[in-house]
Amino acid sequence: MNLTIDRRHFLGLMGATAAYPAMSRFAHAASPFNFQASWINDAEFMGYFLAADKGFYKEEGLELSYFSGGPDVIPESTIIAGKADLTLTTPDTTIKAIVEQNAPFKIIGAQYQKNPIGIVSLAKNPIKEPKDLIGKTLAVPPVNVISVEAMLKISGVDRAQVNIVPYAYDPTPLIKGEIDASLDFTTNVPFTIKQSGADAVSFLLYDFGFTIFNDTVVVTEEALKTKRKEIVAFLRASRKGWDENFKDPAAYPALLADSWFKGTGRSIDNEVYFNRAQKPLMETDGGIFSMSEDSIAANIEALAAVGIAAKREHFDTTVLEEI
Amino acid sequence: MAIEAIAARFSTLRNWLVLLVLWEICGRLQVIASGALPAPSSILMRLWIDRADYPPHILATLEGAGAGFLIGNSLAVAAGVLFALFPMAARLGRGVNIALFALPAIAISPLLVLTFSGATPRIILAAIGCYFVTMSSTVTGISQTDARMIDVIRAYGGGRWSILALAQMRSALPAILSGLRIAAPNAVLGSILAEFGGGGRFGLGVYLLGSLGRAEPDRLWGIGLAATLIAGLAYALFSLIAVRFTGATKAVTVPATAPGGEATSWPLWLRLLLSTGSILIPIALWWLLLIAMGTPAMIAKTPVGLFEYLFLLPNSGVSQMKLLAALGQTLPLTIVGMALGIAFAFGLALMSVLRPGIIRGFMPVALVTQTMPLVALTPLLVLMLGRGPSVILWITISVTFFPAFVTMAQGLSMVPRAALDVPRAYGASLFTQLRLVSVPASLPYLFAATRLAVPRALLGVMIAEWLATGTGLGNLLNQSRGYLDYGMIWAVAVVSVLMSVVFYQCVVLIERPVLARRGMHAAQ
Known part of the structure; x- marks a missing residue:
């Protein structure tokens, strides 16, 4: 008896460190829904944090478990393994897996209409175009080499003329001039460079022909059949969260300083910069997450340039219609 | 004597102080890597500013590392006893031991995150970091028991368990404790590595990941310092305990007989059977674990799945080429890096006898290189060394030398006093004592240290390839992770384990005849 309690208590403690925040604060009549984010807690996920804090998921009858991402977390893997019901991915990797490995994924929405990934350099050594x-x-992070090669190819730059080295999350080599440019979220790194006393220049891969979404909302075909109601509810609540966030993108990050952003190692000023910068990349006529036929066609075209045979059927816009 | 001891302690302190002042000056003047090396004072100030951030992260790391340390070491001591007592089990377990030992943490971490959830990857990685060191120290300790002690217990009618409890465990204790003090920093590093990759909310690894993008080296060094402090405290704790026990149990005289002496005259068929079994068991475990976890076949490659990926699919030719090309880049640097790391460790171990003061002064620096996460050091190293082979070699030496050094120094300090009295009586210099007695007497430890260095060298090369040069297996692994190329993730992990195992076997092949000629036994 004692042993059981102790072990539970122990496991509970262990689990709490990983699956924070605990889901117990939501009503237990709601259906559990697991969401795997694609990175650590930063402004990239503001909309979901707000939707959770304002009770939007609860209103939709969802009991949300939010899992933060990290370098070893392959978002698509978590939905195959059944650890999450829905995740955010990059469309190139997801579609590559569908085409080459018959992975049972469907892209049902897109957080970023324009991929925030771009080339960042210092103003004193500016790189303004490919x-x-x-x-x-x-x-370049090894994961993104494929995207950069696509952008170079589309822009007619010979890959062999660019010296591509790994990017290890830390912009110090860029600031110190060891490298000339790096590939990163343009919503994020220019802030760091400014903090260090330099000025940054950046351009989006999107604006030079690599016209893809980012943080595409992905579920398995199985989940789309069995959990469609919950998936629609999640998207509806999340869209409300994002709309709320963009009412005042400068104000909301500070409200999360002691909860979602506690101890992330990043500053609130950084999140505010990020949140403002991402607004134009996300907002669109159809509402957050929407995928217009034109933008889907642009994705298919850009992916073809890297040899990924994306098809219209990989995108499922019917879920969005139900929001 | 007392005055000498005080003087030695004083000179150590003085050396530390000199190092600190030099560092401070370099940091202040931004001499090194155009200021990427922060001064100690700015690291401390930064730590003070960030002090509210640390408690939840340190707590989470301690939980992961602590649970892994307990689980890994309990298994390790139990397995070590089993292997020392039953040679057949040792023979069968060999494959699993070497495979567990050779698993490169950066290859296994994504697999763990794929297969398990929550804090489990942290605990497993911490436990794996502890297992082999402690298990092999246990076996070494038990097998080096003075045969005369065993004879005494046998003569009084003691059975196998009395021998174990009264003689073997007692004589193994110093070795186990020295294993634990390497295991402790390993557990902390294992947990931090899994935290870094695994997507939790708290842990020093998570904090590090969030802080990396800020381009503030003083914060990164602060986190490294916190990791070092935890690891260092654990190391100090077990060193302290080790000193107390070693003093009491160190052999005062030379054993007249070779230690151990278990018969290994098994018939050929049995030896073949055991060898085959030892190769099959790790493969069977790999397979069974995946079945037990129920991980989908797309993510989790069984041996059959991997074979299919590498040989039967239409794309197999491309996969093979990629793998071989990467291996061709990684292999030569691993061999060179390993050789340099071992040479450096041997030099340090000799210095620890010849000039202990210098080594004591150097120890804090050595410990920092072990616990300062490499990902935080990479910008600094890249700025100093560029992105060529030299940065790979330096990183490899830095991750290789420490465990090898500790093991070699342990061997040198375990040399029986009476054996040293002979050359001393003839007025031999310290160097001659080393050459004639200490080094030959500690040969089993030298070989054990070399074996320890094998997978660490591979780890160092792969980390450097991943973070700095973008070449070889390290880069291939990371790229495959991004492309959801699960087959390649598994292939790289398996190839790197196989590479480690082959190197390991090479060391064993040299070790056996050398030790046998001297009537010694391998420190397993």
Whole structure:
């Protein structure tokens, strides 16, 4: 008897560190829904934090468990393994997996209409367009090399003329001039560079032909059949959260300083910068998450340039219609 | 004597102080890597500013590392006893031991995150970091028991368990404790590595990941310092305990007989059977674990799935080429890095006898290199060393030398006093004592240290490839993770384990005849 309690208590403690925040504060009549984010807690996920704090998920009858991401967390894997019901991905990797490995994924929405990933450089050594990269050293996370190669190809720059090295999350080599540019979220790194006393220049891969979404909302075909109601409810509540957030993108991050952003190592000023910068990349006529036929066609075209045979059927817009 | 001891302690303190002042000056003047190395004072100030952030992260790391330390070491001591007492079990368990030992943490971490959830990957990685060190120290300790002690217990009618409890465990204790003090920082590092990748909310690894994007080296060094402090305290604790026990149980005279002496004259068929079994068991465990966890086949590759991926699919040719090309880049650097790391460790171990003061002064620096997360050091190293082979070699040496050094120094300090009295009586210099007695007498530890260095060298090369150069297996692994190329993730993990195992076997092949000629037994 004692042993059981102790072990439970112990496991509970262990679990609490990982699956914070505990879901117990939501009504237990609601259906459990697991959401795997694609990165650590930052402004990229403001809408979901607000929707949770304002009770939007609860109103929709969902008991949300939010899992933060990290470098080893492959978002798509968590939905295959059944650890999450819904996740955010990059469309290139997701569609590559559908095409090459018959992965049972459906893209049902897109958080970023324009991928925030871009080339960031210092104003004193500016790289304003792909052609400026010739003869320069560019740091790219290994995951994104494929996207950069696509952008170079579309812009007619020979891949061999750009020295691509790994980017290890830390902009110090860029600030110190060891590299000329790096690939990162343009919503984020320019802030850090400004903090260090330099000025940043950046451009989006999107604006140079690599016209893809980012943080595409992905579920398994199975979940789409069995949990469709919950998925629609999640999207509806999340859209409300994002709309609320964009009413005042400068004010909301501070309200989360002691909860979602506690101890992340990042500053609230940074989140405010991020939150403002991402607004134009997300807002669209159809409402947050929508995927217009034009933008889907643009995605398919851009992905074809990297040899990923995306098809219209990989995108499912019917769920959005039900919001 | 007392005055000498005080003087030695004073000179150590003085060396530390000199190092600190040098560091402060370099940091203040931004001499190193155009200011990427922060001064100690700015690290401390930053720590003070960030003090409210730390408690939940440190607590989470302690939980992961602590649980892993307990689980890993309990299994390790139990397994060590089993292997020392039953040679057949040791033979069968060999495959699992070497495989567990050789698992490169950066290859296994994504697999753990795929397969398990919550804090489990942290605990497993911490436990794996502890297992082999402690298990092999236990076996070493038990097998080096003075045979005369065993004879005494046998003569009084003691059975196998009395021998174990009264002689073998007692004589193994110093070795186990020295294993634990390496295991402790390993557990902390294992947990932090899994935290870094695994997507939890708290833990020093999570804090590090969030802080990396800020380009504030003083914060990163602060986190490294916190990790170092935890690991260092654990190391100090077990060192302290070790010193107390070693003093009481160190052999005062030389055993007249070779230790151990278990017969290994098994028939050929039995040896073949055991060898085959030891190779099959890790493969069977890999397979069974995946079935037990119920991980979908797309993510989790069983041996059959991996074979299919590498040989039977239409894309297999491309996969093979990619893997071989990466291996061709990683392999040579691993060999060179390993050799340099071992040479450096041996040099340090000799210095620890010849000039203990310098080594004591160097120890804090050595410990920092072990616990300062490499991902936080990479910008600094890249700025100092560029992105060529030299940065790979330096990183490899830095992750290789420490465990090898500790093991070698342990071997040198365990040399029986009486054996040293002979050359001393003839007025031999310290160097001659080392050459004639200490180094030959500690050969089993030298080989054990070399074996320890094998997978660490591979780990160092792969981390450097991943973070700095974008080449070889380290880069391939990370890229495959991004492309959801699960087959390649598993292939890289398995190839790196196999590579470690082959190196390991090479060391064993040299070790056996060398030790046998001297009537010694391998420190398993």
